[in-house]
Amino acid sequence: MVSLKVNGTTHTVDVDDDTPLLWAIRDNIGLTGTKFGCGVAQCGACTVFIDGQPLRSCVTPVSAVGTSEITTIEGLAGKEADAVQAAWTNRDVPQCGYCQSGQVMSAIALLKENKKPTDRDIDLAMNGNLCRCATYVRIRAAIHDAARALEI
Ligand code: FES
Ligand code: FES
Structure with missing residues (x-):
């Protein structure tokens, strides 16, 4: 189990620590605006913000995110x-x-x-x-x- 704070809401998801953040966002949390393109950090389709900084979620394991604030396309504001x-x-x-x-x-x-x-x-x-x-x-x-x- 991993806790992820996405667009201001904390979600507990049942995934392995090495699961790419992209799959937790899409398959477990159900936010499908973030896309899978290449899976190897080469295309940018999976870009989310981690504490305001853009990051390729396809190559970021959920265990690397910790308590950081994740923002997806659905949670944009400002x-x-x-x-x-x-x-x-x-x-x-x-x-x-x-x-x-x-x-x-x-x-x-x-x-x-x-x-x-x-x-x-x-x-x-x-x-x-x-x-x-x-x-x-x-x-x-x-x-x-x-x-x-x-x-x-
Ligand atoms: S899916 Fe292409 S950079 Fe992540
Ligand atoms: S890949 Fe079709 S709009 Fe960019």
Whole structure:
């Protein structure tokens, strides 16, 4: 049994210590917005926040999380999250949508650290999040929109 604090609620889940956090979030807790893509920390689809920092949940065992606060796409809140979600909607960023929760998590993490990212800053911050539909141009534009909205 492991206790996980996800989106402000503590869940006790019956999994082995080495179970990837992604599976506990999806299969045991039932939050399916976080996606499985590669399983080897190469695509970013499984990105969640641990104490506010983005992390690949597919390669993080539940035993490594301890009492940290886990935030998934379903639990997002705050001005950066609002700005990113609005920009994503206005720019119609998703195509199939599969990668997008991970993209949104990484975009929010970037804007918390860098209020005015350049194209290069965005490309560097987002290059661990792959999109098979190649929505990269819209992602970049939406991040600039969100940064502008946060300036106001
Ligand atoms: S599923 Fe975790 S990085 Fe691809
Ligand atoms: S929107 Fe389809 S994989 Fe990114």
